[in-house]
Amino acid sequence: MDKPKRRKILVVDDEPTFVKLISQTLTHKGYEVLTAGDGQEALRLLFANKPDLVLLDVKMPKMDGWQTCSRIRELSDVPIVMLTGKQKSEEDVVRGLDYGADDYLIKPVGSRELVARVQAMLRRAELPAPQDTERAISYSDDFLTVDVAERKVLVDGERVKLTPLEFKLLAFLLNNTGRILTHKQLLEEVWGWEYADDVDYVRIYIWHLRQKIEPDPSQPRYIVTEPGVGYYFQNEYKMGRG
Numbered sequence: 001m002d003k004p005k006r007r008k009i010l011v012v013d014d015e016p017t018f019v020k021l022i023s024q025t026l027t028h029k030g031y032e033v034l035t036a037g038d039g040q041e042a043l044r045l046l047f048a049n050k051p052d053l054v055l056l057d058v059k060m061p062k063m064d065g066w067q068t069c070s071r072i073r074e075l076s077d078v079p080i081v082m083l084t085g086k087q088k089s090e091e092d093v094v095r096g097l098d099y100g101a102d103d104y105l106i107k108p109v110g111s112r113e114l115v116a117r118v119q120a121m122l123r124r125a126e127l128p129a130p131q132d133t134e135r136a137i138s139y140s141d142d143f144l145t146v147d148v149a150e151r152k153v154l155v156d157g158e159r160v161k162l163t164p165l166e167f168k169l170l171a172f173l174l175n176n177t178g179r180i181l182t183h184k185q186l187l188e189e190v191w192g193w194e195y196a197d198d199v200d201y202v203r204i205y206i207w208h209l210r211q212k213i214e215p216d217p218s219q220p221r222y223i224v225t226e227p228g229v230g231y232y233f234q235n236e237y238k239m240g241r242g
Helices: 016-028 039-049 065-075 090-099 111-126 164-175 183-191 199-213
Strands: 008-012 032-036 053-057 080-084 103-106 137-140 144-147 152-155 223-226 230-233 238-241
Touching (some): 008 016, 008 039, 016 111, 032 039, 039 053, 039 065, 053 111, 065 080, 065 090, 080 111, 090 103, 090 199, 144 164, 152 199, 164 183, 164 199, 164 230, 183 199, 183 230, 199 223, 199 230
Parallel strands (some): 008 032, 008 053, 053 080, 080 103
Antiparallel strands (some): 137 144, 137 238, 144 152, 223 230
């Protein structure tokens, strides 16, 4: 019997001590670790080795983490976790989302938290697409079209690119149209149980998703807030099942 394939993780950081610590932690957990000291080297390794996850530092020489994240997104949908040495702010998270990042961790990060987040990210990436497990949901009106089976979103006739996590969030809301989903339900279903207490994740991602799909994000037409509880997808028009 063939041995299970070891998952590859690309660690991109210009601090050798931090890279060594992260590499030892992940290698001990059975992952194959690739390392790069700057964005240019990271892109070469990404192209040659096709890693399953990228841990990417924000501040680096030559090409910073934001630029590197953007270039990676042009080439791949690989999950990207941004690493920063400063206190996380909402602006940083939104900027990371704008560049295509999936998650955000503050250095120094504890070994247990790092491993838990890595496992959650990889588990999400390995889940089958919705059309493989259930009848795919689609939605269409005069402004928004969502085709889950094709993983396609059109806004006012133009295709909009969502990150894998943003699409999963939208698909889950759409699949539960009219049903109020609590913050905890969204976190556990979309992010994983490791994120169950990170309520801010939901709020920030919902805000960012609204910027992409709503005619007027300040007065949401599709993703509606239930104050103090959570969110739901509002169907004012027609739903279809493919």
